[in-house]
Amino acid sequence: MSSSTTSSPAPRTTRGPLTRSQRLDRLPFTRKHGRLLGASGIGWALDAMDVGLISFVIAALSIHWELSKAEGSLIASAGFAGMAIGASVGGLLADRIGRRSVFAMTLLIYGLATGASALAMGVGVLIVLRFVVGLGLGAELPVASTLMSEFAPARIRGRVIVWLEAFWALGWILAAVIGTFVAASGPTGWRWALAVGLVPAIYSLVIRLGTPESVRFLEEHGRTEEAERVVRSFEDSAGIDAPEPVPSALPADARQVAADEVGTIPTADRIDPSGGIWSTPLRARTAGLWAVWFCINLSYYGAFIWIPTLLVDRGFDLTRSFTFTLIITLAQIPGYAAAAWLIEVLGRRWTLTLFLTGSAVAASCYGLADTEWTIIAAGCALSFCNLGAWGALYAIGPELYPTRVRGTGTGAAAAFGRIASMLAPFLVPVFLIAGGQVFVFAAFSVFFVLAAAAAFTLPEQRGKALAE
Secondary structure, eight states: OOGGGSSOOOOOOOSSOBOHHHHHHTSOOOHHHHHHHHHHHHHHHHHHHHHHHHHHHHHHHHHHSOOOHHHHHHHHHHHHHHHHHHHHHHHHHHHHHOHHHHHHHHHHHHHHHHHHHTTOOSHHHHHHHHHHHHHHHHHHHHHHHHHHHTTSOGGGHHHHHHHHHHHHHHHHHHHHHHHHHTGGGSTTHHHHHHHGGGHHHHHHHHHHHHOOOOHHHHHHTTOHHHHHHHHHHHHHHHTOOOOOBOOTTSOHHHHHHHHHTTOOSOBOOOOOGGGOTTSTTTHHHHHHHHHHHHHHHHHHHHHHHHHHHHHHHTTOOHHHHHHHHHHHHHTHHHHHHHHHHHTTTTOHHHHHHHHHHHHHHHHHHHHHOOSHHHHHHHHHHHHHHHHHHHHHHHHHHHHTSOHHHHHHHHHHHHHHHHHHHHHHHHHHHHHHHHHHHHHHHHHHHHHHHHHHHHHTTSOOOTTOBOOO
């Protein structure tokens, strides 16, 4: 982590009280932040590992079970159907019972279901279990990013969320390693690969016992004493004495005015969330966010779920196909690193737009690639740009909504995006028939361009405190 995130805390004034949210925003990045990021990130990586593994499993079953492309599409889409429902329901639950509880519950659900998938004896059972896996996976991602957003200091919040999203690369790389050396090892290799998915079920206990609940959620639900204990634990980690808190008996507007008198961090636009995420003040940002989620999901999952199988179709054996995919996956890490730096330099909107535009160019190049080195080069460029875009997208979502509907807003956008994830596996075989691989990746390029256009309509929230 850069020195800028671990330097001494921003100067504090004693002219008046601070809200608990401002006390969190003014802290440096502490060891306690690091532990929360690590705990959330490991859950995120395990999620990515599961999503990534299914692409290798489908490629392996196309050989060992003579799986057709239609059956492979059903297996992949069943998981995404579960993710669509899980993201929507998970976001709603996170606003009602808490971020931490939903996070732990989702890890337990998809961990157990993935482990059970290793025992599947037919395509039908595997499809059902992948749907259950998707329920947990879909809910976990928006809830984890919401929880981390509500603890991260405002001046580096975007960077912290990109760090969180970077764990996705670690999980996908782990999936590529397991796919290459386990799933491709023989007729039962794919079963052992899926058996690793039991790990999240065990890890859910760590999340439930060791992760603090969101302070903003606790205050929203009147649990002020618990919220104060959580804030104090972060201040203790930073070696900072607690300032005089804003009296909880004051109305929310009065607390904000009192805090603004001494605050140095810009406050996000104050929005009444009573009308929900489609109310007049929120509908434009909700529509833009949903459009980005839909287009990026269709292109990303359409490409990366099918890349191993498409390489096999082009004449590469299973091991070589998986090795190429592993190399391409490694390019995700520098993509996240670039996004983590740019998001606090250029801002969220420009960073997301830039990486989505790069994804469009890279997708077109991959469709035209016809040699080993061009396949790897274009694939790495696509991986670099696309995962940088994902990092920026997860940073933007929670910042667009007030606390009361933050989980709902991020979860609903993710759920809408998963509709595209469900369509993508079916569209790829159709696109292949229509115009081959060139047509497939040209279509993905178009959707990346549409996502970039939608991203540029979103409001810029760099450096602002989250809306209450």
